[in-house]
């Protein structure tokens with residue numbers, strides 16, 4: 326039996342609704358994040374959706390009580406891991422991505438899907454952090470139009486500690502930034518969706 330989920334407070338849920346993201350700093354056992362980093366480095370090709378089979382330790386990331394609790398608070402007890410997932414590899418020397426929303430905008434008055442982005446290494450400003458723009462999850466924007474957008478005053482660079490899981494609304498504007506550092510920055514992007522409608526209890 327897994328440890329009890331640590332749910333979000335009402336303030337944290339309200340903050341997510343307004344800003345479109347919530348950061349979880351998970352306390353994994355010593356050496357856990359480093360072991361995942363090493364396994365990722367040994368992959369000969371990117372296995373796409375198969376990343377969970379290739380690196381099964383990732384189950385423990387999304388089963389962490391604080392991660393599971395945040396997902397339950399946002400998407401209900403019946404929250405489901407999506408079969409689509411991806412290991413985003415940002416090696417030294419890459420250029421910044423353009424601002425974008427993933428896939429087709431899924432705008433809906435209820436929260437349906439989130440991205441849960443796990444970082445197995447510390448992400449310093451030079452190591453190509455993911456940059457997100459709070460509040461943009463309600464704003465449908467064609468990727469073409471965003472191609473000329475540069476820095477926003479209120480953008481947030483996810484400079485985080487190893488073991489952090491950044492949970493965002495699926496529609497938030499985001500981009501990988503350039504990696505000026507000397508090692509690869511990984512980000513594991515998993516999707517979670519609501520499995521059933523909210524009831525009176527939650």
Ligand SMILES: O=C(O)CCC(=O)C(=O)O
Nearest residue numbers: 413415454455500501512
């Ligand atoms: O690697 C990142 O930080 C973000 C990558 C991304 O958003 C994408 O490729 O869709």
Ligand SMILES: [Fe+2]
Nearest residue numbers: 425426427499
């Ligand atoms: Fe993306």
